[in-house]
Amino acid sequence: MSSSMTDAPLTGAQEAAFAQFARLRVGALFMEQGMGKSRLALHLIAHRAAKLDAVLWVAPCSVTATIEAEIARWGSPVPVRVLGYETLSQSGRTWLEVLQWVQRPRLLVVADESIFIKNLKSKRTTRMYELRKHADYALVLNGTPLTRDLWDIKRQMDFLSPKIIATDDRAYRKRYFRECRVVDQWGSERIWYEASTINVEHLRSLIAPYVFEARLQLGVTxxxxxxxxxxxxxxxxxxxxxxxxxxxxxxxxxxxxxxxxxxxxxxxxxxxxxxxxxxxxxxxxxxxxxxxxxxxxxxxxxxxxxxxxxxxxxxxxxxxxxxxxxxxxxxxxxxxxxxxxxxxxxxxxxxxxxxxxxxxxxxxxxxxxxxxxxxxxxxxxxxxxxxxxxxxxxxxxxxxxxxxxxxxxxxxxxxxxxxxxxxx
CATH class of the missing domain: 3.40.50.300 (P-loop containing nucleotide triphosphate hydrolases)
Incomplete structure (x- = not known):
């Protein structure tokens, strides 16, 4: 662990998140941008360094240089490989090489800006799910966990572990959404599903142990x-x-x-x-x-x-x-x-x-x-x-x-x- 990691204290929100996740194998840091998610992730990596051989950190390509700079600044006792989502999805050669690289006994995979893995039809999402199968530990980092609807939560929790919500898509839709129907002026019937408030608290209780959420308070106008x-x-x-x-x-x-x-x-x-x-x-x-x-x-x-x-x-x-x-x-x-x-x-x-x-x-x-x-x-x-x-x-x-x-x-x-x- 570098001297900068130990010398600079964590913020109150970072301390609270660390206390929650220090003993967990998986976790979702839904912390607003600017609150130091990368530094906290490195702190968690350092904490469980004795149980890790390597870390695969996947993020948007536009962010990878920033993450590498954070790693250089704070240090890591475990080798960290940083990879872009776009590279993972567009390069077959890189995909096969990374798939071989993760064949190691003790791995942590980080999905940074996890809004990028919410579409099950996208190649980057399916490949991230495949990589997750080879990891003992998983962490998602995001500032806006819900950008569309409750399916966003399902995708991120399933990436961490399918045991958290423990239901398939069909049962999830039936439990947390309501079916809506309307007949338009041409006689065509439209069917769609909207989130239901009835069981939202139940969903919240399932994911609460694995989620830490915080908003940034700056004290400026x-x-x-x-x-x-x-x-x-x-x-x-x-x-x-x-x-x-x-x-x-x-x-x-x-x-x-x-x-x-x-x-x-x-x-x-x-x-x-x-x-x-x-x-x-x-x-x-x-x-x-x-x-x-x-x-x-x-x-x-x-x-x-x-x-x-x-x-x-x-x-x-x-x-x-x-x-x-x-x-x-x-x-x-x-x-x-x-x-x-x-x-x-x-x-x-x-x-x-x-x-x-x-x-x-x-x-x-x-x-x-x-x-x-x-x-x-x-x-x-x-x-x-x-x-x-x-x-x-x-x-x-x-x-x-x-x-x-x-x-x-x-x-x-x-x-x-x-x-x-x-x-x-």
Whole structure:
């Protein structure tokens, strides 16, 4: 154990989590971003070092460099291998090599940002489940454990151990969800399932011994702001034509959910990539030491062009080494740092910046929270304006922002056949 690990005391929340998990083989750290989950995981690793031969730590690729830096900072008496989810799913050679690597007697597997393993149809999820079979210990780290519905909890608990909830998917749905039916105006019956509050306390009692959840209290002012920007006449025309054409197609398809998803995706892209709006956002953030999160590469480039040279920009086209250089530059260059959600929403510690802007709203509220937490971390002492949302004048942005905190709102909108004409 390194001297830095022993010299720096744990925070109160970290101490409480350590006390709960010190004797368990599995655990879920649902601690809000910025509370030091990585350090606590390393503390747990050091605590049970005599019972471990190795650790496999899997995380989003955008986070792996940060995790390796944390390991170097705090130290580990056990070899830790850090791997990206994307690499695990996309490289067959790496998968086979890792599968051989985990054939060792005493292994801990860490699923960092475990929202990445909630889809049983994805290759990364099935491969993580397979790796888990070879581990004596398992740990999940996440700041937003419930981003969709109660299935999120089921997937994460099953990864830790199927004995925790001890039920298959069919029985789980029957116990914790209620069946809903509605007949639309065309006579088609729609069936869906919504979480039931009747047995939620029972579910909570099953998972409680294996879950520690905490929220970050900074003691600084946290402000929320919303700004509406104009659009060009060309964009307004394109938006209205796209809306009307898709809504007609939606009616012709008798309320197809796929068609409405396509409509919303097209409308959000049109609204976000408007040059007039992006120029207005650039004017609003110019000269600030801030983060600007973008949904689209074109949106990011339009804002960057409007800012001229007075900005930094990071997206998936940059190598990890180039990203690190740009993040280091952001410590001293007091200009906007433009990020895409894919590379900026997870794992980064950017608490040297105290303002964040969202150039356009996203359907994924959990990702917005993740992005905001890049500056909302232990050690932040400045006043924070961390949720300045920049909206277009179009209805789709207002709809997303209004409903994004409600779990499963988009699916419910479609299932109930709510007419979106008046909202878009």
């Amino acid at each position: 946290q402000l929320d702001a919303h700004t509406v920007h104009p659009s060009s006449a060309k964009t307004r025309t394109e938006y209205e034509q796209t809306r009307d054409e898709f809504l007609q197609e939606w009616n012709d398809s008798q309320g197809s959910e796929i068609v409405l998803y396509q409509l919303f995706s097209h409308l959000t892209r049109i609204a976000a990539n408007d040059p007039v709006k992006c120029a207005s956002i650039a004017e609003a953030v110019a000269g600030q030491h801030c983060l600007v999160f973008c949904n689209y590469l074109r949106e990011q480039r339009l804002i960057a062009d409007a800012l001229g040279e007075a900005h930094l920009l990071v997206n998936g086209e940059h190598s990890p080494a180039d990203r690190d250089i740009l993040f280091q530059r952001s410590r001293t260059e007091r200009v906007p740092l433009l990020l895409t959600y894919g590379v900026g929403a997870f794992g980064l510690n950017l608490q040297h910046i105290a303002r964040a802007h969202f150039a356009s709203p996203t359907f994924d509220y959990g990702r917005t929270i993740q992005a905001a937490s890049r500056i909302r971390r232990i050690g932040q002492a400045s006043d924070i304006i961390y949720s300045t949302h920049h909206l277009s004048e179009h209805g789709i942005d207002q709809m997303i922002l209004k409903n994004s905190q409600r779990k499963d709102w988009l699916a419910q909108l479609m299932r109930r056949s709510i007419d979106p004409n008046g909202q878009l």
